[in-house]
Amino acid sequence: MNATVLPSAPPGGRVAVKELTHAYLGRHGPVVALRAVSFTLREGEFCAVIGPSGCGKTTLLHILAGLLRPTAGTVRLPDRINGGRATALVFQGVSTFPWFTVLENVEYGLRLLGVSAAERRERALRHVERVGLTRFRDAYPHQLSEGMRQRVSIARALAVDPEVLLMDEPFANLDEQNRLLLQDELLQLWQASRKTVLFVTHSLDEALRLADRVLVMTAAPGRIKAEVAVPFARPRDFRAIRREPGYGELSARLWDELREEALQARGG
Amino acid sequence: MNDRVTMTDQAPHPSSSYRWLAVASPVALLLLWELLSRGGVLDPRYVPPPSQVLVTLVRLTRSGELPYHLGVSVRRILAGFLLGAVPAVALGLAMGLNRAVRAAFMPVVAAIYPIPKIAVYPLIIFYLGLGEASKVSIVALSIFFLVLLNTMAGVMALDRVYFNIARAYGAGTRELFTTVAWPGAMPAIFTGLKLGMGFALIVIVGAELLGSDAGIGFLIWRAYQIFAVDVMFAGLLVTAVLGWLATGALDWLERRALPWRPWSQI
Numbered sequence: 001m002n003a004t005v006l007p008s009a010p011p012g013g014r015v016a017v018k019e020l021t022h023a024y025l026g027r028h029g030p031v032v033a034l035r036a037v038s039f040t041l042r043e044g045e046f047c048a049v050i051g052p053s054g055c056g057k058t059t060l061l062h063i064l065a066g067l068l069r070p071t072a073g074t075v076r077l078p079d080r081i082n083g084g085r086a087t088a089l090v091f092q093g094v095s096t097f098p099w100f101t102v103l104e105n106v107e108y109g110l111r112l113l114g115v116s117a118a119e120r121r122e123r124a125l126r127h128v129e130r131v132g133l134t135r136f137r138d139a140y141p142h143q144l145s146e147g148m149r150q151r152v153s154i155a156r157a158l159a160v161d162p163e164v165l166l167m168d169e170p171f172a173n174l175d176e177q178n179r180l181l182l183q184d185e186l187l188q189l190w191q192a193s194r195k196t197v198l199f200v201t202h203s204l205d206e207a208l209r210l211a212d213r214v215l216v217m218t219a220a221p222g223r224i225k226a227e228v229a230v231p232f233a234r235p236r237d238f239r240a241i242r243r244e245p246g247y248g249e250l251s252a253r254l255w256d257e258l259r260e261e262a263l264q265a266r267g268g
Numbered sequence: 269m270n271d272r273v274t275m276t277d278q279a280p281h282p283s284s285s286y287r288w289l290a291v292a293s294p295v296a297l298l299l300l301w302e303l304l305s306r307g308g309v310l311d312p313r314y315v316p317p318p319s320q321v322l323v324t325l326v327r328l329t330r331s332g333e334l335p336y337h338l339g340v341s342v343r344r345i346l347a348g349f350l351l352g353a354v355p356a357v358a359l360g361l362a363m364g365l366n367r368a369v370r371a372a373f374m375p376v377v378a379a380i381y382p383i384p385k386i387a388v389y390p391l392i393i394f395y396l397g398l399g400e401a402s403k404v405s406i407v408a409l410s411i412f413f414l415v416l417l418n419t420m421a422g423v424m425a426l427d428r429v430y431f432n433i434a435r436a437y438g439a440g441t442r443e444l445f446t447t448v449a450w451p452g453a454m455p456a457i458f459t460g461l462k463l464g465m466g467f468a469l470i471v472i473v474g475a476e477l478l479g480s481d482a483g484i485g486f487l488i489w490r491a492y493q494i495f496a497v498d499v500m501f502a503g504l505l506v507t508a509v510l511g512w513l514a515t516g517a518l519d520w521l522e523r524r525a526l527p528w529r530p531w532s533q534i
Contacts, residue, residue, distance in 0.1 A: 065436045089436045094429050099451035099528045108447070109437040140528040160437070 014196045015041040015064070015164055020073035022059050032221035033059040036073070039215055039224055041164065044194040048207035050258060051217030052265035057200040058092075060222070061166045064198065065089040078163035085109065088157035089166040093173050095153040096141040103128060103137040105152050109160035127155040130189065147178040154186065158193065167199045171206070180238065183209055191235050204254050208247065209238055216257045219265040226257045316498045321505065324498040333487075338506060340482040344400065345468050345514075348407020353464070356415035357457055361449045363416070364423025365441075377413060385410040385467070386474045398479050403472065410471040411464030415457065422456025423449045455529065458522045465514050473507060484510070 020037040023030045033056040041047050051057050062068045064075060065087050077086045088109065096105045103121070106128050110120035128137050131151040141149050150170055157165055171179045187210060190197060201207055207214045208230055216226040230250065232241045241247055298318050304310045305317035312320070328334035363370045389406050396402040426448065434448050476485025484507055491499035 062432075067432055067435055085438065087436075089433075091429055091433060091436075094427055095433065097430060097433070097447070097451075099454070099526075101528075108433075111447075112434075112438045112443060142528065142530040 014043045014045075014078050015198070016074075016076040017060075017064075018074045018076075020060070020063065020075065021071050022056070022063060022068065023071045034063075034070075035221040035223045037217075037223055038073075039227075041196050041198060044196055045213065046190060046197045046199065046211050048211035048214045049198065049200045049217060050202065050204065050207045050214055050254065051222060052219050052258070052262040053202065054265060055217045055220050055261070056222030057217060058168055061089060061168050061198070061200055064164070064166055085113070085160045085162050087164045087166055088160050088162035089168065090150075090153045090157050090170045092169040095170070096149045096156075098141050101138050101140055102133055102144070102152050105141070106155045106159050108156055113160060124155075124159055127159040128152075130158070131155045131185070145178075147174055147182055150174065150182060151185070154189070158189065158195070163196065165195045165197045167197065169201055172202070179206070184238070186210070187236060204251055204258070207254070208232075208250055209236065209241065214254060216254065217261070219261045225261070228254055228257075314497060316501060320498050321501045325502045325505065328499065328502060334502070334506065337482055337484050337487045338510070341472055341476065341484045342510070344403045344472055344483065345407055347400075347404045348468060348472070349411060349461075349464070351404060352408030352410070352412040353415050353461060356412045356460070357419050360416045360419025360457075360460075361423055361445060361453060364420040364453065365444065365449050370420070377416065381413040381417065385471055389475055389478060393479060403475055403480065403483070406475050407468045407472050410467045411461075414464045414467060415460035418456045418460030418463070419453050422453030422459075425456070426452040454526055455522075458518065458526070462515060462518050465518060466511065469507065469511050469514070 017040070018038050020034055021032070022034040023032045025031075037056075037060065039047075049057055049060065059068065063070050064077070067089075079086070097108070100108065103124055106124040107120045110123060115123070125134070125137065128134055131154060133148060133151060133155070136144060136148065141152070144152070153170065171182050174182065183206065199207075199210060211230050214228045214230060215224050216228065217223065218225045228250065231246065232244060301310075301315075302317045302319060305312050305315055316324075325334070359369075359373065363373055385406060388409065389402075392402045392405050392409075396405060430448050430452060431444060434444055439447065472483070473485035473488070476483035477489045480486045484503055488500050488503035491497075491503060
């Protein structure tokens with residue numbers, strides 16, 4: 001067991017992942033999900049991870065969120081500050097507790113941190129407002145649309161004031177129009193808070209619209225295959241960056257990297 | 269053209285137009301029964317008319333006899349419910365959450381669960397005597413396994429993602445219990461309680477028939493011994509109403525306890 005998740009901040013960056021390998025025991029023996037993954041995230045950076053399905057993207061996020069212990073390698077995360085968490089993870093698909101109201105969902109992380117009832121209510125209300133759900137604060141998730149539920153998840157993650165925001169295909173279950181709207185809202189939130197974000201997606205467009213940098217992963221066992229910088233100015237306007245001459249070129253380059261992995265992932 | 273007309277004719281009626289049938293059919297049955305019994309087709313000594321059962325019911329209520337026996341049975345059911353459901357929920361949550369706990373208890377549970385609990389009653393009387401303890405225990409025993417298995421299944425059916433969310437926010441075992449397993453299994457717990465209510469009624473009336481000096485079952489049994497057929501029918505009627513009320517009470521409680529479920533869609 002040389003696997004460690006070190007709590008101290010790495011020099012020159014917020015997150016340092018080094019030679020991270022993860023294997024789990026499958027039906028036919030050990031399966032390697034991640035192989036020697038290394039990268040660093042800079043303070044305030046929006047970084048996207050893209051890769052074919054089953055490449056270990058979610059495993060990577062689960063390790064960073066502390067849900068899994070890596071088999072080998074190290075993860076350095078920033079120190080926890082008072083009343084906050086090092087990381088907060090926004091899950092894919094079903095991500096709110098159906099038995100809690102919007103406000104209770106957003107309060108959840110603060111409740112587990114032991115924040116007093118009055119303070120956590122106040123902080124949660126602020127974040128509910130930020131995602132535009134004040135009118136629905138006492139509603140239950142089944143009364144909301146999928147997009148609103150995802151906003152609740154984002155508010156819950158931001159409420160614990162994480163050093164690093166981890167997002168696991170948070171908009172994958174939304175239709176195109178709602179996805180565009182939520183991406184816009186996410187960028188506005190990010191512009192205001194400047195959190196370090198690691199955003200997993202399988203959408204090329206989503207990665208290019210949101211991120212400063214895109215990490216491309218290989219088919220399983222996943223490793224980082226390429227790193228593509230996204231130079232578009234911020235704050236970003238999707239309509240504008242679509243017209244940028246570099247957009248098509250970047251998109252083509254990413255797809256070149258991804259295509260063979262996607263083919264391999266489906267067994268081609 | 270003809271097709272069109274036919275389709276309009278066969279358009280489904282709104283459900284409210286069938287509602288009168290739901291009222292009319294039992295009323296018609298009671299009326300038929302009344303007429304047959306009064307007309308001498310059914311011997312009223314064996315099958316008294318509903319009107320006579322009603323008169324008997326009123327007489328038993330006025331004399332205080334029925335309220336007393338009803339109260340005794342209800343108290344036994346309530347106490348048995350508490351005694352059975354509380355440990356069943358606790359153990360069910362633990363078994364649902366933890367594989368080791370499940371492995372340790374499941375074989376015993378699986379072995380005892382299918383035994384008709386009334387068959388254990390003589391043994392319970394042997395250990396606890398004929399008093400209240402044996403009645404309360406048989407009710408507790410009869411609902412324990414139903415609530416336990418439903419609670420466990422409720423926890424196990426929960427999407428793993430809820431546990432992951434909780435753990436990602438730093439939840440320990442205690443928080444997984446209180447913020448995920450317990451609220452998440454609540455619908456299944458209510459299913460267990462509602463099933464258990466049916467069994468509790470069967471078992472308590474059965475137990476009171478066998479060895480008791482009070483309760484609805486005792487009332488029916490004593491009526492049999494003195495050939496008071498109308499009292500037997502009155503006892504059955506009270507048992508039916510009791511079951512109906514208990515189910516209604518649990519439904520009400522469930523809606524109050526689970527505001528987060530999409531009731532309107534059911």
